[in-house]
Amino acid sequence: MNTYDNEIPKRIKKKESRVSKAKKKSKHKHQYAECLIRYKNQDYYHDKEWMVTELKTYCTICGKVYDKAKNSIVTDYMTPVYTSLGRYYHILSSEELYDRYHDKMPVFYKDDDYNGYINLEDLEK
Known part of the structure; x- marks a missing residue:
């Protein structure tokens, strides 16, 4: 009989993490800038199409899109x-947001192949 089979191991073997399987890690410190993201939205029931504008931030190095900046x-x-009756918040509509700020920050258009990154070469000036 093997004497090693009955021994209690001194340490437990580490298992692979199930939380993060990210293969693509950033090799730079993200530098954020504000932008406007525009995309088409369509109502198939009423056969209408309109442009939606969102206020976001993006990395000026890699183009990764994040939510709105704090400052x-x-x-x-x-x-x-x-x-x-209390307090509520008035949020600018897409048209108002675009009309007021399209000349103060970059505007990007979201395609069908949008994956959370914008193409920095498509910058509308």
Whole structure:
């Protein structure tokens, strides 16, 4: 009989992490800038199509898109309105957002093959 079969191991073998299987890690420190992302939205029931504009941030090196920045130059994007019933927030519509800020920040258009990254060569100036 083998004496090693009955021994208790001194340490447990490490298992592979099930949390993150990311193969693509960034090799740079992301540098964020604000932008407007535009894409077409369609209502098939009423046969209407319109452009939607979102305020986002993106990495100026790799083009990865993130949510809105905390210290935004768009100060009137979400304005509190106080009424006798309480407080609610007025958010700028897509058209208002584009009309006010398309000349102050870059505008990118989202394609069908959008995967969370924007093509930095498609920058509308």
